[in-house]
Amino acid sequence: MTQAPPKSVNMRIDGHEVSVPEGSTILDACRKLAVETPTFCWAENLTPVNVCRICVVELEGARTLVPACSRKAEPGMSIRTDSARVRLSRKVVLELLGSSVDMSLSETFAKLKSQYGADPDRFGPRAPRAAAGEREAAEPGHHEVPDGSAAASVGQPVKVDNELFVRDYEKCMLCYKCVEACGTDAQNTFAIAVAGRGFDARISTEFNASLPDSACVFCGNCVGVCPTGALMFKSESDLRERGEWDESKQTVTDTICGYCGVGCQLTLRVQDNRIVRVTSPSDHSVTGGHLCIKGRFGSTFVEGDR
Amino acid sequence: MDLKHLEDTPTDAERQAVDDVVGQSRSDGGHALAPDARARRSLLLPALLALQARRGWVSRGGLGYVCRVLEVPPAEAFGVASFYALLALAERPAAFAHLCDDVACSMAGADQLRAAMEQRFGAPHAPEHRAEVHTRGHATKACWAKSPCLGLCDQAPAALVTVAGSSPSAQAFGGATAEKVAAAMAGRAIEPASYAICANGPRRLLARAGLVDPTRIDLYQAHGGFEALHKALAMGPAAVIAAVTDSKLAGRGGAAFPTGKKWEAVSKAAATPRYVVCNADESEPGTFKDRVLLEEDPFAVLEAMTIAGFAVGAARGYLYLRGEYPKAASRIAGAIQQMRAAGFLGSQVAGSGFAFDIELRSGAGAYICGEETALFASIEGYRGEPRSKPPFPVHSGLFAKPTAINNVETLAAVLHIVREGAASYASAGTAGSPGTKLFCVSGRVANPGVYETPFGTPLRSLLEMAGGVPGGRPIQAVLLGGAAGGFVSPAGLDLELSFEGARSAGATLGSGVILVLDDTIPLVPMLRRIAEFFRDESCGQCVPCRVGTVRQEELLARLESGVTRGGVEAEGLLLADLGQAMRDASICGLGQTASSAIESALRVLQPFPRSTR
Ligand SMILES: Cc1cc2nc3c(=O)[nH]c(=O)nc-3n(C[C@H](O)[C@H](O)[C@H](O)COP(=O)(O)O)c2cc1C
Numbered sequence: 001m002t003q004a005p006p007k008s009v010n011m012r013i014d015g016h017e018v019s020v021p022e023g024s025t026i027l028d029a030c031r032k033l034a035v036e037t038p039t040f041c042w043a044e045n046l047t048p049v050n051v052c053r054i055c056v057v058e059l060e061g062a063r064t065l066v067p068a069c070s071r072k073a074e075p076g077m078s079i080r081t082d083s084a085r086v087r088l089s090r091k092v093v094l095e096l097l098g099s100s101v102d103m104s105l106s107e108t109f110a111k112l113k114s115q116y117g118a119d120p121d122r123f124g125p126r127a128p129r130a131a132a133g134e135r136e137a138a139e140p141g142h143h144e145v146p147d148g149s150a151a152a153s154v155g156q157p158v159k160v161d162n163e164l165f166v167r168d169y170e171k172c173m174l175c176y177k178c179v180e181a182c183g184t185d186a187q188n189t190f191a192i193a194v195a196g197r198g199f200d201a202r203i204s205t206e207f208n209a210s211l212p213d214s215a216c217v218f219c220g221n222c223v224g225v226c227p228t229g230a231l232m233f234k235s236e237s238d239l240r241e242r243g244e245w246d247e248s249k250q251t252v253t254d255t256i257c258g259y260c261g262v263g264c265q266l267t268l269r270v271q272d273n274r275i276v277r278v279t280s281p282s283d284h285s286v287t288g289g290h291l292c293i294k295g296r297f298g299s300t301f302v303e304g305d306r
Numbered sequence: 307m308d309l310k311h312l313e314d315t316p317t318d319a320e321r322q323a324v325d326d327v328v329g330q331s332r333s334d335g336g337h338a339l340a341p342d343a344r345a346r347r348s349l350l351l352p353a354l355l356a357l358q359a360r361r362g363w364v365s366r367g368g369l370g371y372v373c374r375v376l377e378v379p380p381a382e383a384f385g386v387a388s389f390y391a392l393l394a395l396a397e398r399p400a401a402f403a404h405l406c407d408d409v410a411c412s413m414a415g416a417d418q419l420r421a422a423m424e425q426r427f428g429a430p431h432a433p434e435h436r437a438e439v440h441t442r443g444h445a446t447k448a449c450w451a452k453s454p455c456l457g458l459c460d461q462a463p464a465a466l467v468t469v470a471g472s473s474p475s476a477q478a479f480g481g482a483t484a485e486k487v488a489a490a491m492a493g494r495a496i497e498p499a500s501y502a503i504c505a506n507g508p509r510r511l512l513a514r515a516g517l518v519d520p521t522r523i524d525l526y527q528a529h530g531g532f533e534a535l536h537k538a539l540a541m542g543p544a545a546v547i548a549a550v551t552d553s554k555l556a557g558r559g560g561a562a563f564p565t566g567k568k569w570e571a572v573s574k575a576a577a578t579p580r581y582v583v584c585n586a587d588e589s590e591p592g593t594f595k596d597r598v599l600l601e602e603d604p605f606a607v608l609e610a611m612t613i614a615g616f617a618v619g620a621a622r623g624y625l626y627l628r629g630e631y632p633k634a635a636s637r638i639a640g641a642i643q644q645m646r647a648a649g650f651l652g653s654q655v656a657g658s659g660f661a662f663d664i665e666l667r668s669g670a671g672a673y674i675c676g677e678e679t680a681l682f683a684s685i686e687g688y689r690g691e692p693r694s695k696p697p698f699p700v701h702s703g704l705f706a707k708p709t710a711i712n713n714v715e716t717l718a719a720v721l722h723i724v725r726e727g728a729a730s731y732a733s734a735g736t737a738g739s740p741g742t743k744l745f746c747v748s749g750r751v752a753n754p755g756v757y758e759t760p761f762g763t764p765l766r767s768l769l770e771m772a773g774g775v776p777g778g779r780p781i782q783a784v785l786l787g788g789a790a791g792g793f794v795s796p797a798g799l800d801l802e803l804s805f806e807g808a809r810s811a812g813a814t815l816g817s818g819v820i821l822v823l824d825d826t827i828p829l830v831p832m833l834r835r836i837a838e839f840f841r842d843e844s845c846g847q848c849v850p851c852r853v854g855t856v857r858q859e860e861l862l863a864r865l866e867s868g869v870t871r872g873g874v875e876a877e878g879l880l881l882a883d884l885g886q887a888m889r890d891a892s893i894c895g896l897g898q899t900a901s902s903a904i905e906s907a908l909r910v911l912q913p914f915p916r917s918t919r
């Protein structure tokens with residue numbers, strides 16, 4: 001059986017002609033032209049959910065902006081990636097995120113914030129954190145009426161319910177990546193999902209059960225894809241808490257996992273002779289960035305201080 | 307799938323409620339008969355609603371049982387259940403009252419009603435204050451909460467009362483008082499309030515509403531029922547689509563998309579099966595026209611769906627009805643049964659070779675599920691989160707198959723077009739907007755209700771037809787098109803009610819809302835209520851809408867209190883930026899229009915004097 005060569009699609013981005021294979025996204029075309037396009041919720045090893053809207057671009061003839069990460073390239077499209085409308089939407093998206101979520105561990109966010117001149121404080125001081133359990137108790141269609149003196153946030157205490165990773169949902173931008181990694185895109189465990197509605201939407205197990213009581217198998221694939229540090233290895237979180245996290249003292253080594261014969265590539269981050277983070281390259285042919293509990297936590301769990 | 311399930315056991319009653327849903331779908335010859343995962347998943351919301359109706363809330367044992375029967379991961383089922391306002395995930399008494407505090411009701415004493423309720427039953431949701439009411443001889447507890455628009459604005463203030471149990475009941479009624487609500491919670495039937503059903507031209511959409519008993523198929527037939535269906539079956543699908551295209555019928559759900567074009571695209575789509583969906587989610591604040599059609603002329607809506615199915619080549623239709631319309635639900639369910647018995651639905655529609663059946667699906671309290679792709683997700687058993695377009699529903703809609711989705715009123719208009727032809731249809735209305743339109747007139751007018759008028763009628767004439775403002779007070783503003791529409795100032799009342807007339811006035815007809823505010827109504831709290839609505843009803847998926855609607859409400863709170871951030875002008879600029887980003891970068895129409903009415907009020911009514919701090 002011979003396959004027809006893929007058709008190509010010709011379009012214009014910021015006035016430049018570009019040709020990409022059929023099925024490509026606007027983002028693919030932008031990257032081909034080296035036009036920088038920011039992303040948060042997109043990842044090469046996950047199905048696009050296009051929810052963060054930082055990647056929006058202006059498509060000639062369209063009423064609204066369109067998400068570059070998921071909108072398919074079509075013949076004759078004409079795209080602007082740096083118009084006033086694009087810049088305003090990206091700036092406001094950054095401000096909305098920055099005013100409601102702790103984005104302090106996202107280097108992408110810090111860079112974009114200064115690039116777009118985003119000022120999250122325009123909406124007022126961040127409101128105090130919710131008490132534990134308060135956000136989970138919110139009912140869809142109901143909320144405390146605000147007085148506008150402070151900007152509501154997703155602030156809440158960190159959830160520590162196991163030895164392997166912590167969940168600091170004050171840092172959750174609701175990018176859906178962890179849900180996808182736990183579901184059909186990698187793990188097929190479905191331990192977590194989005195629950196609640198609107199601003200009270202959150203990542204949750206059934207009835208807010210602790211992870212050990214849930215379906216979670218501790219593969220850590222959700223930790224591997226989280227862009228904001230909301231999900232973090234306990235080893236890393238403990239060091240950060242003690243003020244001992246020090247990237248200048250860290251080395252990064254690649255190795256092949258020895259637990260079984262599959263041959264997953266592991267990237268080990270080591271500080272003071274201790275493995276503090278284990279990842280796998282998202283373009284690796286075997287793992288696609290995803291691991292199991294042994295590869296992900298075997299070494300930290302053995303060596304970490306319990 | 308190898309799923310880890312909850313270990314909690316359901317009660318016998320919960321088990322029975324879920325089994326009944328699964329069994330019912332089997333005996334319905336339902337789509338869900340097929341033993342595949344997709345069909346099972348699509349029973350998730352019906353099963354959760356059954357648990358809610360049985361016990362008054364969805365328990366761990368109940369949800370766990372649903373997950374085992376339908377093979378759904380518990381975390382996902384919890385995610386779905388926690389999306390809907392009519393499903394409770396914490397223990398609640400059997401009797402529960404939802405009291406509307408939305409725009410029309412708050413102008414009609416909703417605040418006083420809630421105060422009276424609070425005195426009698428304690429604070430909303432506060433379990434320690436739940437008072438005893440007597441339900442069919444058993445003492446049970448009751449509690450209440452406020453609710454967005456219940457689609458009874460013509461009878462404001464409105465309430466929806468549900469009583470869970472082995473024979474659960476739900477009643478939505480206007481003219482609500484604390485006494486009536488208490489009586490309903492005790493299981494007594496409440497006398498319906500009255501409202502106007504009027505026309506000032508040809509009575510097409512309202513041909514039977516209020517005049518013919520809507521519960522009897524024989525009377526429907528005696529008054530022109532099924533004539534259009536017989537004619538359509540004789541004409542053939544292509545001719546039906548041609549007639550609808552020629553009529554220039556445009557969607558009445560808000561977007562005004564040409565219906566003929568939509569049907570044509572579905573009929574030509576290669577993939578099968580194709581579906582027809584009637585969008586009866588009607589939840590736009592101020593909207594109740596579809597309710598009147600569904601309650602007072604249910605056979606007409608179902609006949610039109612059958613014609614749509616014939617035209618596009620579908621064998622199955624779904625009618626998705628908002629969960630707050632119990633009367634419409636029973637009328638539609640009854641009409642479907644009678645049509646099946648009389649051979650108008652089933653394997654040989656009206657004796658022809660065309661096979662078609664309709665399934666009624668209930669929503670569960672989520673405005674966003676009226677957005678077409680969110681509606682599909684809801685039927686499929688997922689959270690009501692809109693999907694990106696393209697692909698459009700005509701290519702990939704319900705169950706990712708080609709789908710013709712139309713508003714109730716759009717479908718109802720098809721009957722005249724098929725029976726009398728496109729030329730006759732255009733004998734009323736304007737060149738750009740042929741035909742007639744239903745308007746939902748409420749607020750400060752003498753005779754609130756649903757009005758059928760040819761397109762092109764001036765807004766002012768329609769207000770006169772509704773008896774004008776009681777006591778002859780001056781009009782302060784009209785909210786046109788709903789919360790996603792905009793305000794018209796007294797100077798703009800000559801606006802011509804047609805798609806092109808609204809467009810040239812910078813307005814939109816939206817879902818046909820005409821909500822009148824006289825000069826005694828404080829405008830700012832109304833704007834705030836609209837902001838609150840969008841904050842509550844955002845699905846939460848995309849950043850501009852999820853956070854933007856929160857910031858918009860906070861901003862209005864500051865404007866209302868006068869404690870602004872840098873003055874009224876600065877707040878105006880902030881709102882303009884927010885509005886622009888929500889319009890441009892949100893996934894769906896909810897976020898895209900969340901600031902429309904508020905920005906229009908600031909533009910045409912100047913409610914905030916510049917001198918405010
Ligand atoms: C937030 C939102 C809510 C909507 N709610 C409804 C609704 O309740 N009923 C409706 O018919 N259309 C509603 N729509 C419009 C539908 O998405 C869709 O356009 C319509 O059902 C198409 O039918 P039509 O062409 O007959 O109007 C809504 C759209 C949005 C964005």
Ligand code: SF4
Nearest residue numbers: 182216217219220222
């Ligand atoms: S660790 Fe694995 S199984 Fe557990 S929640 Fe994360 S992705 Fe799902």
Ligand code: SF4
Nearest residue numbers: 172173175176178226
């Ligand atoms: S926890 Fe991380 S990966 Fe999951 S939604 Fe939040 S930010 Fe995204």
Ligand code: SF4
Nearest residue numbers: 845847848851894897
């Ligand atoms: S615009 Fe609002 S309602 Fe629509 S998808 Fe985004 S968050 Fe959901």
Ligand code: FES
Nearest residue numbers: 050052053055069
């Ligand atoms: S990266 Fe495109 S929407 Fe998030």
Ligand code: FES
Nearest residue numbers: 406411456458459
């Ligand atoms: S029913 Fe209360 S505002 Fe519509």
